[in-house]
């Protein structure tokens with residue numbers, strides 16, 4: 001099968017991760033790296049025998065590139081994805097899909113009209129746990145309530161970027177990967193109400209600690225709540241999740257998923273089948289795109305997820321419930 005030639009934009013942690021996954025595939029070859037950071041960009045290009053191109057606008061226009069992986073910071077994903085699709089490239093973009101709903105809609109529109117494969121880096125698509133949860137939830141009646149609680153001690157590898165409202169958006173936006181799986185299971189929200197407080201917030205958008213909450217009502221019924229608290233004094237990160245449905249409850253306190261029904265409490269059975277990596281899936285979809293129209297269902301869910309994270313930002317700013 002033909003080798004898909006790839007250009008990567010960004011040269012940080014995720015660029016390295018994607019490069020390593022893609023390099024392990026016989027059907028893909030990373031031929032160019034672009035980054036505003038010349039030092040790490042050139043280093044990554046040298047390590048992978050790829051060409052370094054300082055301007056990403058130039059990379060997306062290259063005729064010898066079929067597909068572009070975008071792993072820059074949150075505030076440039078949408079812009080680069082639009083330019084790459086306009087140049088008829090297939091796109092793999094780190095979450096969040098975009099920094100505004102208009103931008104996200106444009107990305108999806110371009111992928112559809114140009115018949116390109118668009119993947120957003122949400123791994124649930126290839127996760128056995130997510131598939132098992134989705135199946136079990138569909139057997140347990142209607143959703144009443146779902147909750148997600150996360151407590152994070154640190155501020156990430158690049159705190160000046162991660163805990164920064166102007167670069168990464170509000171916590172709900174950089175933590176959008178916890179919104180995606182729930183939207184994939186229960187669909188779009190009818191309304192969103194958010195709350196946030198920041199400690200040590202400066203004019204450049206950086207902060208030390210945060211608390212961020214979201215409440216939604218789903219169009220299909222049921223209430224969803226997320227809360228994130230970060231930069232706090234706690235030994236290790238904690239995460240608690242619940243799906244409360246009319247016929248039973250799925251819950252995980254950090255020790256694995258349990259299912260409670262009126263008859264019993266059991267561990268959720270998660271099959272151990274080998275799944276492709278999300279990069280492998282993207283490459284095989286590109287190879288099949290001449291015969292089949294690309295499937296954009298996951299990108300649609302990624303768009304629904306940023307509708308919630310961005311509406312949360314609006315709700316916090318205006319101190320009111322936002323209808324979607």
Ligand SMILES: NC(=O)c1ccc[n+]([C@@H]2O[C@H](COP(=O)([O-])OP(=O)(O)OC[C@H]3O[C@@H](n4cnc5c(N)ncnc54)[C@H](OP(=O)(O)O)[C@@H]3O)[C@@H](O)[C@H]2O)c1
Pocket residue numbers: 009010011012013014015034035036037040056071072073074076094095096121158161174
């Ligand atoms: N899928 C996952 O599991 C996962 C995990 C972590 C993060 N992420 C997402 O992945 C993205 C990248 O995260 P990371 O941890 O790799 O960040 P990172 O280590 O800071 O790397 C980002 C890279 O992109 C470059 N860059 C940023 N904005 C740019 C622009 N406008 N034009 C050109 N180059 C630009 C940076 O240059 P500088 O060095 O000059 O800043 C850096 O080389 C983020 O959006 C994050 O939310 C995903």
